[in-house]
Amino acid sequence: MHIPDGFINGATSAGFGVAAAGGVGAALRQTGKYLSERQVPLAGLVAAFVFAAQMVNFPVVSGMSGHLLGGVLAAVLVGPWAGFVVVAVVLLVQGIFFADGGLSALGLNIVNLGFIGAVGGYAIYRALLRALPKNQRGVIVSAGIAAGIAVPLAALGFVIQYAIGGTVDISMGTVLTAMLGTHVLIGIGEGIITAFVIAAVVRSRPDLVYGAPQYTGVRTEVLS
Amino acid sequence: MNRDRRIFAVGLIAALLVAVIVAQFASSDPDGLEYVAEQEGFAGSAADHELADAPLADYGENVSDSSWLNTAVAGTAGVLLTLAIGYGLFWVARRTNRNRPESTSP
Numbered sequence: 001m002h003i004p005d006g007f008i009n010g011a012t013s014a015g016f017g018v019a020a021a022g023g024v025g026a027a028l029r030q031t032g033k034y035l036s037e038r039q040v041p042l043a044g045l046v047a048a049f050v051f052a053a054q055m056v057n058f059p060v061v062s063g064m065s066g067h068l069l070g071g072v073l074a075a076v077l078v079g080p081w082a083g084f085v086v087v088a089v090v091l092l093v094q095g096i097f098f099a100d101g102g103l104s105a106l107g108l109n110i111v112n113l114g115f116i117g118a119v120g121g122y123a124i125y126r127a128l129l130r131a132l133p134k135n136q137r138g139v140i141v142s143a144g145i146a147a148g149i150a151v152p153l154a155a156l157g158f159v160i161q162y163a164i165g166g167t168v169d170i171s172m173g174t175v176l177t178a179m180l181g182t183h184v185l186i187g188i189g190e191g192i193i194t195a196f197v198i199a200a201v202v203r204s205r206p207d208l209v210y211g212a213p214q215y216t217g218v219r220t221e222v223l224s
Numbered sequence: 225m226n227r228d229r230r231i232f233a234v235g236l237i238a239a240l241l242v243a244v245i246v247a248q249f250a251s252s253d254p255d256g257l258e259y260v261a262e263q264e265g266f267a268g269s270a271a272d273h274e275l276a277d278a279p280l281a282d283y284g285e286n287v288s289d290s291s292w293l294n295t296a297v298a299g300t301a302g303v304l305l306t307l308a309i310g311y312g313l314f315w316v317a318r319r320t321n322r323n324r325p326e327s328t329s330p
Binding site for chain 1 (some may be wrong): 319
């Protein structure tokens with residue numbers, strides 16, 4: 001769901017660019033406060049893994065594919081603020097080196113996939129975990145469902161951006177319905193992949209999962 | 225710390241396997257946003273990417289005639305680039321915060 005240049009006008013893109021830059025700066029400060037030294041390489045690795053996973057478009061319906069966004073995956077592993085930075089780094093690398101996602105649209109994409117996807121998605125994860133059993137299964141299920149919900153929410157971010165500065169005059173109701181309809185389906189894939197990866201990590205190294213503090217009791221909460 | 229090194233190695237190998245091998249089987253159909261843009265008639269408003277001629281643009285499309293090799297090169301480069309930039313950024317974020325005494329102000 002990488003917005004190319006041209007979909008959203010320059011003023012709107014620039015506004016979101018400023019917001020994204022401020023957001024990444026704030027996220028880096030927050031990250032510096034809670035990330036332990038041994039989590040630093042892991043956080044870099046999570047960025048590399050999200051990049052890799054985003055290359056794998058899976059078929060959704062005839063003629064349409066989806067790919068992992070990875071916000072909730074990253075946030076559960078390294079925390080919401082580092083997760084936000086992870087997504088921003090992936091988008092930056094994709095935009096600069098792979099011509100994927102417009103450069104002027106970088107801020108739009110960072111807000112949708114990073115802020116909504118990782119920080120917003122992590123808030124959903126925390127809410128779900130409160131209602132579900134606080135064990136490994138609860139962590140896995142919460143992460144999967146939160147990831148699935150975060151995808152249409154990120155799509156909603158695009159719809160709002162399009163309502164503010166879309167360059168082609170089309171019915172917003174149509175864009176809303178189409179974006180939500182397709183991304184609810186893509187979210188199913190996001191949820192399955194996220195649950196699978198979180199399960200693999202939490203079962204082998206629960207101490208490395210930021211979002212599972214009830215096992216370790218060593219991490220301070222950013223969002224409670 | 226040995227266990228941390230092991231999980232790092234396992235994670236890196238997993239990321240490379242996904243980017244080099246699994247990505248070979250990726251669907252080339254448009255993703256959700258591209259699909260909606262085509263259906264709703266605003267796909268044409270997309271501008272060409274400013275860096276469309278970069279060596280790895282479109283995941284290595286211009287590297288060679290072999291799409292297998294192109295994806296493998298792009299996947300490897302992308303994994304190492306995100307790892308390096310992410311690692312560097314997080315290292316700086318942690319260091320900057322840790323070394324800033326709370327009591328002093330400029």
